[in-house]
Amino acid sequence: xxxxxxxxxxxxxxxxxxxxxxxxxxxxxxxxxxxxxxxxxxxxxxxxxxxxxxxxxxxxxxxxxxxxxxxxxxxxxxxxxxxxxxxxxxxxxxxxxxxxxxxxxxxxxxxxxxxxxxxxxxxxxxxxxxxxxxxxxxxxxxxxxxxxxxxxxxxxxxxxxxxxxxxxxxxxxxxxxxxxxxxxxxxxxxxxxxxxxxxxxxxxxxxxxxxxxxxxxxxxxxxxxxxxxxxxxxxxxxxxxxxxxxxxxxxxxxxxxxxxxxxxxxxxxxxxxxxxxxxxxxxxxxxxxxxxxxxxxxxxxxxxxxxxxxxxxxxxxxxxxxxxxxxxxxxxxxxxxxxxxxxxxxxxxxxxxxxxxxxxxxxxxxxxxxxxxxxxxxxxxxxxxxxxxxxxxxxxxxxxxxxxxxxxxxxxxxxxxxxxxxxxxxxxxxxxxxxxxxxxxxxxxxxxxxxxxxxxxxxxxxxxxxxxxxxxxxxxxxxxxxxxxxxxxxxxx
Numbered sequence: 001x002x003x004x005x006x007x008x009x010x011x012x013x014x015x016x017x018x019x020x021x022x023x024x025x026x027x028x029x030x031x032x033x034x035x036x037x038x039x040x041x042x043x044x045x046x047x048x049x050x051x052x053x054x055x056x057x058x059x060x061x062x063x064x065x066x067x068x069x070x071x072x073x074x075x076x077x078x079x080x081x082x083x084x085x086x087x088x089x090x091x092x093x094x095x096x097x098x099x100x101x102x103x104x105x106x107x108x109x110x111x112x113x114x115x116x117x118x119x120x121x122x123x124x125x126x127x128x129x130x131x132x133x134x135x136x137x138x139x140x141x142x143x144x145x146x147x148x149x150x151x152x153x154x155x156x157x158x159x160x161x162x163x164x165x166x167x168x169x170x171x172x173x174x175x176x177x178x179x180x181x182x183x184x185x186x187x188x189x190x191x192x193x194x195x196x197x198x199x200x201x202x203x204x205x206x207x208x209x210x211x212x213x214x215x216x217x218x219x220x221x222x223x224x225x226x227x228x229x230x231x232x233x234x235x236x237x238x239x240x241x242x243x244x245x246x247x248x249x250x251x252x253x254x255x256x257x258x259x260x261x262x263x264x265x266x267x268x269x270x271x272x273x274x275x276x277x278x279x280x281x282x283x284x285x286x287x288x289x290x291x292x293x294x295x296x297x298x299x300x301x302x303x304x305x306x307x308x309x310x311x312x313x314x315x316x317x318x319x320x321x322x323x324x325x326x327x328x329x330x331x332x333x334x335x336x337x338x339x340x341x342x343x344x345x346x347x348x349x350x351x352x353x354x355x356x357x358x359x360x361x362x363x364x365x366x367x368x369x370x371x372x373x374x375x376x377x378x379x380x381x382x383x384x385x386x387x388x389x390x391x392x393x394x395x396x397x398x399x400x401x402x403x404x405x406x407x408x409x410x411x412x413x414x415x416x417x418x419x420x421x422x423x424x425x426x427x428x429x430x431x432x433x434x435x436x437x438x439x440x441x442x443x444x445x446x447x448x449x450x451x452x453x454x455x456x457x458x459x460x461x462x463x464x465x466x467x468x469x470x471x472x473x474x475x476x477x478x479x480x481x482x483x484x485x486x487x488x489x490x491x492x493x
Contacts, residue, residue: 014252014254014255014256014257015255015256015257015289015299015303016250016257016258016286016288016289017256017257017258017259017288017289017290017291017296017299018258018259018260018261018283018288018289018290018291019053019204019258019259019260019261019290019291019292019293019296020045020050020051020052020053020260020261020262020280020290021052021053021054021055021142021164021204021206021260021261021262021293022041022052022053022054022055022262022263022264022265022269023055023057023082023142023262023264023265024038024054024055024056024057024060024066024070024082024265024266025057025059025060025082025084025264025265025266025267026057026059026060026063026086027060027063027066027266028059029103029266029267030265030266030267030270031266031267031270031271032266032270033266035065035066035069037265037266037269037270038066038069038070038265038266038269039069040269040273041263041265041269041273041276042073044273044276044277044280045077045280046074048280048281048283048284049076050076050280050283050284050290051076051077051078051290051291051292051295052076052077052078052262052290052292053077053078053079053080053140053292053293053294054070054073054077054078054079054080054265055080055081055082055140055141055142055164056070056079056080056081056082056130057081057082057084057086058081058086058088058089058092058125058126058129058130059086059088059089061129061130061132061133062088062129067133071134077292078138078139078140078292078293078294078295079130079134079138080138080139080140080141080142080293081126081127081130081138081140081141081142082141082142082143083110083111083123083126083141083142083143083146083150084109084110084143085097085108085109085110085111085113085114085122086103086109087103087440089122089125089126090122090440091422091440092125092129093118093121093122093124093125094121094420094421094422095114095118095121095122095421096118096421096440096443096444097440098113098348099440099441099444099445101350104173104174105174105350106145106174106175106347106349106350106351106352107346107347107348107349107350109143110143110144110145110146110147110352111123111143111146111147111150112145112147112150112342112346112347112352113346113347113348114346115345115346116149116344116345118346119147119149119150119153120153123150123153123154123157123158127158137158137159138160139159139160139161139162139293139294140160140161140162140163140164140292140293140294141154141160141162141163141164142163142164142165142206142293143164143165144165144166144173144175144177144206145165145166145175145177145352145354146163146165146193147193147340147342147343148188148189148190148191148192148193148339148340148343149342149343149344151163151188151193151199151201152190152191152199154201155199155200155201160201161200161201161202161293161294161297161298162201162202162203162204162293162294162296162297163193163201163202163203163204164203164204164205164206164260164293165177165180165193165203165205165206166205166206166207167180167182167183167205167206167207167208167209167226168180168182168183168209168214169207169209169214169222169223170217170218170219170222170223170355171218171219172218172219172220172223174350174351174352175351175352175354176351176352176353176354176355177194177352177354177355178354178355178356179194179323179332179354179355179356179357180193180194180195180203180205180323180356181196181311181318181323182209182211182313182316182318182323182325183205183208183209183211183249183313184205184249184254184258184311184313184318185202185203185204185205185258185296185300186202186203186307186318187199187200187201187202187203187306187307188201188203189334189336191337191339191343191364192338192339192340192343192364194354194356195334195335195336195356196307196318196319196320196334197307197320198306201297202296202297202300202301204258204260204293204296205260206228206260206262207223207226207227207228207231207260208226208227208245208249208259208260209223209225209226210225210226210245211248211313211314211315211316211325212314212315212327212328213225214226215325215328215330216328220234226245227242227245227246227259227260227261228263228268229242229263229268229272229275229276229278229279230263230268230271230272230275232245233272233275238275239275239278239279239282242278242279242282243282246259246282248313248314249313251312251313251314253312254308254311254312254313255303255304255308256299256300256303256304258296258300259288261279261280261283263276307320315327315328320334321333321334322334332356335358335361337363337364337365338361338362338363338364339361339362339363339364340354340360340361340362341362343364344362344366373457377457377460377464380464381460381463381464381467384464384467384468385467386463386464386467387463387467390463390466390467391459391460391463394459394462394463395456395459398451398455398456398459399451400417401449401451402448402449402450402451403417403418403419404416404417404418404448404449405417405418405424405426405446405447405448406446406447406448407442407445407446407447409438409442412428412429412430412432413428413429414426414427414428414429414434415427416434418443418446418448421443421444422437422438422439422440422443423435423436423437424436424437424438424443424446
């Protein structure tokens with residue numbers, strides 16, 4: 001198959017680097033569930049004396065045999081976290097997992113499919129599990145999509161330095177990610193991972209795309225024009241295409257050229273290990289410097305300090321304010337202060353729509369209405385001499401009501417309180433006391449009363465009205481009392 005969109009010149013960038021990244025999921029998802037896939041992949045890297053970053057999904061930390069193999073890697077290897085969520089991880093983090101969804105569905109596998117509060121629980125659980133096994137918190141993470149809220153938390157709480165997301169693709173695997181710098185590393189905005197900005201976490205990309213052939217069209221037939229061995233081989237291409245595409249990313253107009261190379265351990269690595277070896281051999285022969293993900297951020301900072309004013313990849317021109325390709329008729333203006341809605345709330349859609357267009361963006365500004373409302377109510381309460389004990393008991397009552405649950409399990413009716421998402425304490429219609437964890441399915445489907453913020457406001461207003469009414473009642477009674485006493489005094493005189 002002829003490919004004419006790429007130049008055939010030699011390596012040209014002033015500094016040329018490869019970041020080898022291998023995501024490692026649970027062996028339950030591997031084609032070959034023995035240790036052979038990771039042994040084969042590591043042997044290729046070791047034979048060429050290369051550095052690599054292995055991003056480990058949380059379920060791996062409970063596979064003692066696999067963990068022992070990873071711990072025996074040489075000191076050139078970096079370990080990080082692959083931020084994919086599994087049902088087992090969700091249970092350990094005390095978070096509900098979507099029911100009857102495949103593991104790779106975006107609302108299940110990505111942090112963006114969960115509320116902000118649950119994202120923190122999931123991240124904390126992953127970090128704790130990693131540290132318990134390896135003795136430290138990692139500095140690199142990855143997933144095909146990472147929402148900006150989660151990335152900020154990873155940065156501020158755990159000091160993450162480098163993150164990897166998927167390169168632009170419109171519809172592949174139910175994931176649409178589109179609009180970032182075309183295949184080139186960048187520091188993102190703090191509230192939008194696709195927009196260049198002032199964050200200190202460097203974004204690198206998985207499966208760097210052909211800057212022309214991967215632009216038009218949808219699905220794998222388009223996105224498989226990439227540096228991934230399994231992608232371009234499925235297009236009938238070979239190592240020659242890899243060479244041409246890599247050369248494009250080592251553009252002489254940039255101070256630094258970077259490519260990401262890797263295979264998903266146990267999945268793509270099983271069938272494409274020979275092509276993986278061809279890639280590393282080409283990298284070795286052309287003296288491309290290998291860096292871990294953390295080292296890539298360090299080098300990028302040394303070369304640029306911050307995002308460069310202009311980057312060129314083929315016909316693509318990228319700046320902090322826009323990306324443009326006049327040949328393809330593409331121009332995306334980066335709008336400051338605009339975010340995807342998953343920055344605020346969970347996205348439970350079956351398609352991850354992160355296409356950078358106006359209709360998919362919302363303002364990052366949210367008026368803090370809670371603050372003036374609280375001040376107003378406190379002022380009214382003080383002015384009207386409200387009974388704060390009544391308010392407090394009412395607020396507590398609403399909170400408790402939110403934990404009440406009712407269900408029928410195997411014909412037995414039960415009612416009680418869900419202490420966290422899974423721990424149920426209650427009694428059944430057979431007068432049986434229960435104090436146990438329920439499954440994700442049972443716990444998440446129990447009947448409950450949804451207590452919204454507005455209910456607390458309504459209760460406060462009710463207390464105000466009761467307070468005003470009671471106050472007037474007391475005044476009337478007092479007046480009547482004084483009036484009656486005056487009349488009695490007159491009679492006695």
